[in-house]
Amino acid sequence: MTFFDREAELDALEAAYASQEAEYFVVYGRRRIGKTALLKEFCTDRPHIYYLAAQESEQRQREKFVEQIAAHVDERPPRITDWEDALAYLSEVLADERLIVVIDEFPYLMEENDSLPSYLQAFIDEQLSETDSMLVLCGSSVSTMESEVLGHESPLYGRRTGQIDLQPFSFQDARDVITYGFEDAVRSFSVTGGTAMYLTQFDYSQSVAENIQQQILSSTAMLYNEPEFLLRTELRSPARYLSILEAIATGHTTPNEIAGATGVGSGPLSKYLQTLRRLRLISRETPVTASAKQSKRSRYIVADEFLRFWFRFVEPNRSSIEEAPEIVYEGTIEPRLPDYVSSxxxxxxxxxxxxxxxxxxxxxxxxxxxxxxxxxxxxxxxxxxxxxxxxxxxxxxxxxxxxxxxxxxxxxxxxxxxxxxxxxxxxxxxxxxxxxxxxxxxxxxxxxxxxxxxxxxxxx
CATH class of the missing domain: 3.40.1350.10 (Trna Endonuclease; Chain: A, domain 1)
Structure with missing residues (x-):
């Protein structure tokens, strides 16, 4: 995938690397936002070890981590029994070579061992600090990164030398990707939003209508089931969350309206809404003249344009889309698109x-x-x-x-x-x-x- 923009974020990482001192950086943000692409771009042409964590047993995670280190120095992986041993092995390598060490999807490691931040604290204080290398922790679970890595209660608190909370592209930034004229660019952005993965799925040599039909309404397209995949990755029981997102996307924006549309009681609904806000899938709005904390005139919106489009047009019409996607587009989506785009x-x-x-x-x-x-x-x-x-x-x-x-x-x-x-x-x-x-x-x-x-x- 072509790398676009992110100049400010690259500049921040490159400035840290140029310090010639030990650096500990934290990068986090929603899934599909472009964190991995940013870090791989940063690591290009620089000596680095990149480890992508997965949802596996703690032992297998450690083994793969050590295998990545050993592969970089071209030697057989040593036998290790815990994370302290694994980080000690890394420190031996850093003593001989300046490296960027990226641990991507760090929350997956914490799921198996919540003591890992304590091990990393000792590693940063005692070993990394004596080098000119750079450690980067990256994660898609925003709540975990903010509480367990950046939070006051974390053993890692106060040790970072920089952090990036990676945001979706603005419309202005997305214009580097969206090559349409202004009107079609607005239409296209209203469908993909600024999420890097969704933006780059569209072929901008084709029309907006063709992209919607081929990249979203096709059952073989990556975006067709993307919201379900996203929620299953983040949540154990996504059904209620799917219904809440659909209710909000179709115009039920107050807690009472959402409760009425979904049948979820006000008590449980509050917790569901908090979770969706924590995942940055919805946001709470209040009138700009009112106090965000005290105002009772709040309403909720789906915070991602693609999710808003999917829950407005795809989810309610799944059966028809499976049979005749062209008819769904021409009869249901196209006539309602102007009103949808206006938001x-x-x-x-x-x-x-x-x-x-x-x-x-x-x-x-x-x-x-x-x-x-x-x-x-x-x-x-x-x-x-x-x-x-x-x-x-x-x-x-x-x-x-x-x-x-x-x-x-x-x-x-x-x-x-x-x-x-x-x-x-x-x-x-x-x-x-x-x-x-x-x-x-x-x-x-x-x-x-x-x-x-x-x-x-x-x-x-």
């Missing part, structure tokens, strides 16, 4: 505001997000408390140019947002897939920003 377009527009702030084209805001109250909702609201300034933005993924009606409705809705003093400074932004009606740009004042497809494409 992703809102996120891309928010990303565009942040980029415009970085470029100095828009006044800075400390927070951006959605706002809703009762039946009213505004796609983007930006807050600048130090300046008593607020931004209101609406995003339209429609085939018709945006006109004066949206200007009037957004102005009216802005009065319902209770934030800041009565003399606050108000700014407005409109984002449109199909541009704006003639004369609108000239008729609005300097407090309004208009972003059509060309402006968005250039900005991103």
């Amino acid at each position: 992703t377009f809102e996120d891309i527009c928010e990303e565009a505001i942040w980029e415009a702030i970085r470029q100095g084209e828009v006044d800075p805001y400390s927070d951006l997000g959605r706002w809703w109250y009762g039946g009213q909702e505004i796609d983007i609201v930006g807050l600048a408390p130090s300046d008593d300034r607020i931004l209101f933005g609406e995003c339209k993924w429609t085939t018709e140019p945006v006109g004066y009606g949206l200007v009037n409705s957004l102005t009216e809705k802005a009065t319902d947002v209770r934030w800041g003093p009565s003399d606050r400074t108000e700014r407005f932004a409109l984002f449109s897939r199909s541009g704006f009606v003639d004369g609108l740009a000239e008729d609005v004042d300097e407090n309004w920003l208009l972003f059509g497809p060309d402006e968005l494409d250039q900005l991103m």
Whole structure:
């Protein structure tokens, strides 16, 4: 698979390696996000030992680890009885050669021996510290990495010299991969999201429709069963989680709505939602003007675009897809795709505001997000408390140019947002897939920003 971007992350790893001192780095993030690709790119042309852990017995894990070390120095693996022996063997090799040592999927090792961080603590303090080598622990179980490797209670706490919490590609970063024009790029990103593995499954010489049918709706395609595989890897009993994700993806976003759609009681549901948040498969939203901890107006969203697409269109139509995928696409997916894409377009527009702030084209805001109250909702609201300034933005993924009606409705809705003093400074932004009606740009004042497809494409 071609390696894309991740320049900041590579720079951080390379700066650590260039220190000529002992380094202990932690890399973690969701599955399929590109951690292994990043580390393999970093290790290219540098002397290294790369060990990928698996869900095996502790003895077999140690044997394979030692075999990787022995293979690097071209000698027979020694007999070892515990992890202390294995790490002592590694320290002998590091005494003679500067190496990068990567232990990938480290949580699998901890499943078999939760004392391993203590062994590594002693190794880092007593052996690695006397070398100029680099140890990298990598894992897909975010909760394990954050608690058992980075957490205050971990024996390894405070010893890392750096860490990377690898995130999905933003739309802007994904444009290096997605070679479509702007509109099709938005459509494509709304299906794959920024997860590296999903992005690179699409063939961008084909249309979005062809990619959806061949890479997702085909029973032989990797993405066809991907969410089930992902949940089975992370959870012992994924059925309830599958139903909760489907409920959220199909518009049941509050705890009461999710409980009603799934039949899961409020007590157990809370634990399921916490687990899905811990796995970074869903996220909890509150209105941008409300306290995230105290607000009762929370709702949940599927945090990954591909999972949102799969649970919206694939899971409810599995039987039909098995029989006639083309008909499912033409009759069910294609007509509903514009409405589906509009949610992703809102996120891309928010990303565009942040980029415009970085470029100095828009006044800075400390927070951006959605706002809703009762039946009213505004796609983007930006807050600048130090300046008593607020931004209101609406995003339209429609085939018709945006006109004066949206200007009037957004102005009216802005009065319902209770934030800041009565003399606050108000700014407005409109984002449109199909541009704006003639004369609108000239008729609005300097407090309004208009972003059509060309402006968005250039900005991103």
